[in-house]
Amino acid sequence: MNPRLDGKVMVVTGGASGFGAATARLAVAEGARVVLADVQDERGHEIAEELGEGARYVHCDVSQEADVAGVVDRALEAFGQLDCMFNNAGIVGARGPIDEIPLEEYEFTVGILQRSVFLGMKHAARVMKPMRSGVILSTTSCVGLRGGLGPHVYATCKAAIVGLTRNVAAELGAWGIRVNAIAPGKHATPMFADAAFGDPGAVGNTDVFMKMSPLRGRFGTAEDIAEAAVWLTSDGAGFVSGVTLSVDGGLIAGTPEGAEPGHGLYAGHEPLIREGGRRGMQ
Numbered sequence: 001m002n003p004r005l006d007g008k009v010m011v012v013t014g015g016a017s018g019f020g021a022a023t024a025r026l027a028v029a030e031g032a033r034v035v036l037a038d039v040q041d042e043r044g045h046e047i048a049e050e051l052g053e054g055a056r057y058v059h060c061d062v063s064q065e066a067d068v069a070g071v072v073d074r075a076l077e078a079f080g081q082l083d084c085m086f087n088n089a090g091i092v093g094a095r096g097p098i099d100e101i102p103l104e105e106y107e108f109t110v111g112i113l114q115r116s117v118f119l120g121m122k123h124a125a126r127v128m129k130p131m132r133s134g135v136i137l138s139t140t141s142c143v144g145l146r147g148g149l150g151p152h153v154y155a156t157c158k159a160a161i162v163g164l165t166r167n168v169a170a171e172l173g174a175w176g177i178r179v180n181a182i183a184p185g186k187h188a189t190p191m192f193a194d195a196a197f198g199d200p201g202a203v204g205n206t207d208v209f210m211k212m213s214p215l216r217g218r219f220g221t222a223e224d225i226a227e228a229a230v231w232l233t234s235d236g237a238g239f240v241s242g243v244t245l246s247v248d249g250g251l252i253a254g255t256p257e258g259a260e261p262g263h264g265l266y267a268g269h270e271p272l273i274r275e276g277g278r279r280g281m282q
């Protein structure tokens with residue numbers, strides 16, 4: 001079978017860790033060339049070296065337009081084209097009660113989580129429109145799809161990415177460009193381990209991740225997001241645009257975390273009580 005991304009060129013922001021690093025590794029294994037963009041230069045260079053000739057690392061602060069424009073240009077310079085822009089870098093950012101969040105923390109967080117995606121879409125479109133093809137992916141989150149799951153500013157930015165994805169897909173379909181988002185749940189990456197347990201190293205604490213998983217027998221990994229990103233970039237997803245694909249083990253659909261089989265609503269069985277006449281039943 002042919003590699004799924006044979007000949008394609010992909011930019012991955014946040015490529016030095018978590019979802020970005022896993023996606024870069026899988027994309028290269030599937031025949032792509034990748035440009036990793038991040039602010040963690042040492043780790044970024046290490047991963048690019050590990051991936052060999054088909055990979056480059058570029059320092060890029062995704063909240064800065066010149067940096068994002070620069071990474072797109074670097075992909076063209078190094079590999080001659082851009083087939084996929086994956087806007088994935090992120091932080092948790094401002095936390096706390098709504099009446100206590102300082103404006104400057106709000107603005108800093110929006111810069112990294114939301115302005116970055118706008119900039120990634122803008123500069124990818126600049127080079128993809130003349131090609132009449134391309135794929136733009138962005139990482140949103142389950143917290144952007146339902147209230148009460150995460151910090152206010154983080155959740156707001158992630159919800160904005162869902163809206164931007166739909167809207168930009170509606171514009172760029174006419175240019176042959178597909179625009180989609182991925183909404184992870186709770187995955188074992190340094191960011192989630194840090195947010196949940198105050199320690200990025202807790203990423204290896206598989207027991208805890210297993211207990212909070214909605215899907216029995218496994219928990220969310222960085223590789224799960226890499227699989228979704230590679231599929232959405234591939235021609236196999238060639239008619240998929242404007243969607244937010246949840247990759248969360250069923251969390252946002254309502255699957256409780258760590259529940260036993262036959263739990264809650266599904267415990268036991270009561271015979272159906274027919275309410276003659278009232279619902280049209282005899």
Ligand SMILES: NC(=O)c1ccc[n+]([C@@H]2O[C@H](COP(=O)([O-])OP(=O)(O)OC[C@H]3O[C@@H](n4cnc5c(N)ncnc54)[C@H](O)[C@@H]3O)[C@@H](O)[C@H]2O)c1
Nearest residue numbers: 014017018019038039061062089090141186187189191192
């Ligand atoms: N891990 C989860 O459970 C989870 C769930 C939902 C959404 N997400 C989202 O997935 C994306 C990736 O997160 P991850 O879990 O892989 O975390 P991670 O911390 O492992 O990776 C995030 C990467 O983004 C980089 N980054 C941070 N600020 C940057 C900036 N200004 N410019 C460039 N790069 C920057 C970091 O250096 C890091 O390498 C983020 O957008 C995050 O919000 C993660």
